Amino acid sequence: MSSTRPLRAAPSRRGVLSGLSLMTIMGVGGPAMSAFAQTARSPHSAQPSAVERHAARIEDLIARMTIDEKAGQLNLLADPFRWRPQNVNPLDGQGDPGRVTAMIRAGQVGSLFNGVGAAMGRTIQRVAVEESRLGIPLLFAADVIHGLKTVFPVPLAEAAAFNPELARRTAQAAALELAASGVHQTYAPMVDVARDQRWGRVVEGAGEDVTLNNLLAAARVRGFQGDEGLDHPDAILATAKHMAGYSAAIGGVEYNTTDMSEQTLRGVFLPPFKAAVDAGCLAIMSAFNDVNGVPASANHELLTEILRDDWNFQGFVLSDYTSEQELVAHGFAEDGRDATRLAIMAGVDVSMVSGLFLQHIPELVRSGAVPMARVDQAVRRVLRTKAALGLFDDPYRGTDPVREQAMVGSQAHYALAREAARESIVMLKNDGDLLPLSKAGQRIALIGPFADDVDNVFGPWTIWGDESRRVALDVGLREAMADPSLLTVTRGSGVEGALDGGIDAAVAAARAADVVVLAIGESQRMSGEAQSRTDIVVPEAQQQLAEAVAAVGKPVVVVLKNGRALALSGAVRNAQAILVTWFLGSETGRGIADILFGDFGPSGRLPVSFPRRSGQQPFYYDRKNTGRPADPNLEEEEYKARYRETPNTALYPFGHGLTYGRIEYGAVELSASELPLNGTLEVAVTVTNRGARAAEETVQLYVHDRVASLTQPGRLLKDFKAVLLQPGQSARVAFDLRPSQLTFINADLESVVEPGLFDVWVAPSAQGGPVATFRVTAPEGQTPVGDQR
Secondary structure, three states: OOOOOOOOOOOOOOOOOOOOOHHHHOOOOOOHHHHHHHHHOOOOOOOOOHHHHOHHHHHHHHHHOOHHHHHHHOEEEEOOOOOOOOOOOOOOOOOOHHHHHHHHHOOOOOEEEOOOOHHHHHHHHHHHHHHOOOOOOOEEEEOOOOOOOOOOOOHHHHHOOOOHHHHHHHHHHHHHHHHOOOOOEEOOOEOOOOOOOOOHHHHHOOOOOHHHHHHHHHHHHHHHHOOOOOOOOOOOEOOEEEEOOHHHOHHHOOOOOEOOOHHHHHHHHOHHHHHHHHOOOOEEEEOOOEEOOEEHHHOHHHHHHHHHHHOOOOOEEEOOOOOOOOHHHHOOOOOHHHHHHHHHHHOOOEEEOOOHHHHHHHHHHHHOOOOHHHHHHHHHHHHHHHHHOOOOOOOOOOOOHHHHHHHOOOHHHHHHHHHHHHHHOEEEEEHHHOOOOOOOOOOEEEEOOOOOOOOOOOOOOOOOOOHHHOOOHHHHHHHHOOOHHHEEEEOOEOOOOEOOOHHHHHHHHHHOOOEEEEEEEOOHHHOOOOOOOOOOOOOHHHHHHHHHHHOOOOOEEEEEEOOOOOOOOHHHHOOOEEEEOOOOOOOHHHHHHHHHOOOOOOOOOOOOOEOOOHHHOOOOOOOEOOOOOOOOOOOOOOOOOOOOOOOOOOOEOOOOOEOOOOEEEOOOEEOOOEEEOOOOEEEEEEEEEOOOOOEEEEEEEEEEEOOOOOOOEOOEEEEEEEEEEOOOOEEEEEEEEOHHHHOEEOOOOOEEOOOEEEEEEEEOOOOOOOEEEEEEEOOOOOOOOOOOO
16 A cells, blocks of 8 residues: 555635634634643633643653654553453453553553542552653543443433533533542543434434534533633543544444535534534544545544644544554555554544554654654644643642542532433423322322333443442332332333233233333443444334233323434324433432422423434434425325325424423514624514413524525524523513524535525424524625625
């Protein structure tokens, strides 16, 4: 294979309002060029940052390092010293503590991951600082996706809260526990926009919408990294992953190839990474997949031209678990040496687990295949990040067992976990106001494999959760009921298989009850990495259980456990009430009980569209109209963009979620009929609660560009606000819409807004709602880029 690979020149990215990111519009984040300044010190401090103070030391270290020691700083291994569960990742082959100790002493390791614990962290760090030649501290990282000991709802569930501040708070709580447990970095947030619910890792992100992903990416980065600088003892380094296009795997198959237009890549899949960078994120993880034929972990355009040249990212890029080694299996690299060369020259700075950088970089530099300057650049990025984390000032930060015991699993964190759990629940349906249930005098049959289950409350990617404090659904219900003896618990079936006599027992329990709570759905092993599904339905054994229980004729409340949108059918779909409860973490049972019994009203909204059939995947709300749009009000319509068997609409669309109130929307009000390119348009609606109970309504603003130089989605979320309405209360909810929120990526890969007609909805979801129209106009003499049709 040739030692050089031609690179396409990066296109110009000039354009109207191209300098304004969504995060700037929303009032969060800051310029990427000041990322180290933002994260290394408090923004109010006049003192030099840790990076500035140690700049000379970093250059001196680089000058003194051998090429082997430089490669060692770029070598990330699994931590063999501190306990971690097995089967989290494939066999890493590096589990010998003696061997790794010798490597640390020899300067051959820069970072360790997935080891947690203050005391042993100090012991390991002492080897690096006091026994290696240069005394460079190790960086400790961990896969903490939604909590350490205290487990919060999975990220998809938390996205359903439509509350970036909640996401910031739970990330901050996780950071507090991590930072006290000898960990400096987490491999979160995952910011992949997920539009195919067959893909297992939908559960780790914020769903299908770009705006929601942008806001939550920034919020989670700020939560992990804090406001006082990365060297603050409560801060940890966030890692935005997986760059890029990973979630667009063809067929929803894990690790599969992705193939998309540059407009889709830049307009849908890259913005959340930009939002994370703008929020101060200093670590990016490359992806497993290839993008339009070039593997992401050897993709110069992604990792250098866009990330560095366009966004001015200042941190370091690490590969995902052996992703640079997998360039060989992709058929993109000839062997491990070639894979190393391609990855580091594309912009990967740190190699995870494979050991390829340690093995091949010295020879690649000696042969001239990789310039020493590129290796020095990667080492400098790593050392600057270690300095920003305060490791040059205090290499033993986070290694105090007394502080660890005080910070981990506090009551405040469990209270937050319960709050997050109930905010994440989405009520899809509540016919006849079956919910909330009564706490007294009502006989409740709790039926299903998750009725008293504790093994699936945490959700996937929970490694260190405190299993002794898991709260199952039956426990939460009993604690809330005036007479717990009125609750009967019957599993009825397994998750994917029948139980002997299970359905008969469930039917008997249903007959003896006033209402059935049916706890069904996916196990946590059915979501997450490498858990793609061909049919996103409730497993057959549970569906049969639901049909038998429904035939009894008692009111049924379905409580779904799931890590993706599901296609509901039969008795599940027809139940009088349906709650989507995802994987809610440590306080699962109490959070669900809070909603079931009405101590709190449901306020969650779907971050993913629930399809009518599995075969609609990939399915998402911001589809294009096509030249033959189907009328969703017609049952059958030939020669239109639809399936024979079902309308091309969601059963429950993105943004859908009911409350215990009854919310009515008035007409959309516009402050003007035109929006100048240098102006602002107020868009408002009056919402009224006609119900008998208070309700928190999430009011959503959507737009559609009617005519553009490239076809545009039927509608796009641009903003949302939550409003609390007492019974009979009305509120006027207003949004300021700016032209910069109306940009798209045009054929020249420019971010532009074009004059013309726009539809605007202020609605309870992505389907339906009142609509109005306005026109974007250009001031005299101003010609928007791209408007040359």
